[in-house]
Amino acid sequence: MVDQIEILDLIIFFGYMAGILLFGISFYFRKNKTPENYVTGGGKLPTWAIGMSIFATFVSSISFLALPGSAYLSNWNSLVFSLTIPIAAYIAIKLFIPLYRKINSVSAYYYLEVRFGSWARTYASVCYLLTQMARMGSILYLLALPMNALLGWDITWIIIITGLSVIIYAALGGIEAVIWTDAIQGIILIAGAILCLLIIISQIPGGVPEAIEVAKAHDKFSLGSLELDFTSATFWVILIYGFVINLQNFGIDQNYIQRYMSAKNEKEAVQSTWFGSLLYVPVSLLFFMIGTALFVYYQSDMNMLPADLQPMEAADKIFPYFIVNGLPTGFTGLLIAAIFAAGMSTISTSLNSSSTIILSDHYKKYISKNPTTSSSFKVLRISALFMGLISIGVALAMTNVTSALDAWWALSSIFSGGVLGLFLLGYMAKNVNKIEALIAVVNGVLLISWMSLSGLVFESSLLEKFQNPLHANLTIVMGTMVIFLTGFLLSGFGRKKNRS
Known part of the structure; x- marks a missing residue:
């Protein structure tokens, strides 16, 4: 039977879910709806909202759950990935944003067709779609973990219901719904992460000084080996990987290019990119601090964890377990809402951008060069539904992996x-x-x-x-x-x- 604490948490969580869903759907009823507004928002969106959307796209449930899990399992090696973001963003601002604003195409891959022909555009767009399937699947799987821990609901049904919920508002509302819900969810997830870290630290005997000492003793602050070894996850491997993948994100990823085109002008596109990228660095550090604090907290008494979570391989499930069992009344619902905020914002972004690519790079190119407004909307929404359903299938397949972060990084390397x-x-x-x-x-x-x-x-x-x-x-x-x-x-x- 659900007790009083769980009832309050459920009210907070489902209230948040209903509010976001209705808010996203409300954009469907806006006037002057055109396919162009659906994918770029008419170039009228404010800088701070686009920047927050870029940030929220980065901070998925992969960050919210997998980064603390990685810090709990090993050390801060994966933080090196985040440190490369400002460098990649600077290069994108100097090279790529002016290029995209100049050619004025909603597709990130139109430039490749201009340079090398239609095969290059098709190849790049297919790689992008495959990457988004893997990404959305990883996120949906991680979203299911805290709800499974809270209610014991079957992970399969949690994945299906969550996926369908995001599909509804992303498919109906377009880029405006995505960016404005991203902005709201970005604020919620930052507040939730800060709150969670403070609560964990307050429950560690000895507080911050004790946490630092224990973490140092277990080498938790290490950024990885400095040896020139490229066969394991050394500092240099993550640094090189992080630079390349982040340059790919800011330089050629449709999720980001679509936001550059949503800004009023090039100057505001640059400002929003700096805002979103620089905000992610301290927030990712916050997630690593949460993972290390959880290690110190449970290290003091491993009996606080159930037997199935005591092996280090269960790292991805530690944070959800603490959220459900270690937070005061009401905060559990808030934190789960924050996790869903992180995941839903990224999934909605991927759905909108993927449907845009399917319309611009495939439907208009190979099926109908000048579709009607009605046909364009139909393709955009059916594409979002298709990509969403595929990602649900990928999420169900992810239930057998040891580390969602490692699985996502491996898949993104292949599909890129x-x-x-x-x-x-x-x-x-x-x-x-x-x-x-x-x-x-x-x-x-x-x-x-x-x-x-x-x-x-x-x-x-x-x-x-x-x-x-x-x-x-x-x-x-x-x-x-x-x-x-x-x-x-x-x-x-x-x-x-x-x-x-």
Whole structure:
């Protein structure tokens, strides 16, 4: 039977869910609805709201649950990823934002078609859609954990209900619904995370000084080994991976490009990017502090955890367990609402951007070049539904993974397809032609396939020398480098041959 504490928490949580759902749907009834407004908001959205939306897109439930889980399990190695964000954002502000505002296309991949032909645009957009399926699936799975801990509800049904709820308001409300709900949810998740850290610290005997001493004794503040070892998650591996993946996020990810185009002008697009990216760094640090504080808290008495959560492999479930069992009345509902705020904002962003790509890069290109307004809206909403349902399927498959953060990072490396390398090739090597770019992409895909699958294909002891020796996170790095360098060298060879 649900006791009084759980009833109050449920009232807070479901009240929040209902409020966000109704608020998002309300944008469906706005006047002057056009497909352009659906995907860019008419270029009238305020800077702070776009910036908060960029921040909320970064802070998914992957951050809210997986980062504390990572800090609890090991150390602050994954924080290095966050430290590369300002560098990647600076490069995007100098190179990519002016480019997108100049070509004035809602699709992040239109530029690739201009440079290398329609195959490049289609390849990049398919890689993007695959990445979003993996991302939304990971987030939906992590969202289900606290509700499972709170009520004991089946994770499968939690994933399905949550996924359908986000699909409804993201499909109906468009980018305005996404950005404004992101802004609200971003504020809620920051407040919830700060509140949770304060409560954990207050329950540790000895407070902050004791927490620091215990964490130091267990090397919890380490950013990883400084050895030049690229076979494990050293400081350098995460630094390189973080720079490449964040440059890809800010430079070519449709989620972000669509926000650049939603701003009134280039100056406001730059300001919103700085706001969202710089805000994420201290907030991600906050999540690592929560994970370390949880380690110290439970280290004092492991009997506070049930037997199935005492193994370190259960790290992703520790924070949800504390939220349900360690917070005062009412705060549990608030924190679960904050977690759902983080996840729902990212999923709604991905759904809106994915449907935009399906319409602009596939439907308009291969099915109907000039669809009616009615047809465009139908495609956008059906696409959001399709992507949402696929992500629910991915989330159900994620229930068997050990670490959601590691699983997401591995999938994102594979599905990215080295598209950043193709973009940099088009932007920086002006003499590369279509054939040279295509050969470069084929080489990159072959390398990514080998790095991703060699452990399965060459698993016997006789063939293990053919396995990828590098850490899985370097897959995206190597794929990007091979595509760029292959195209660059081929173009140089071609020019030399022509001169001869």
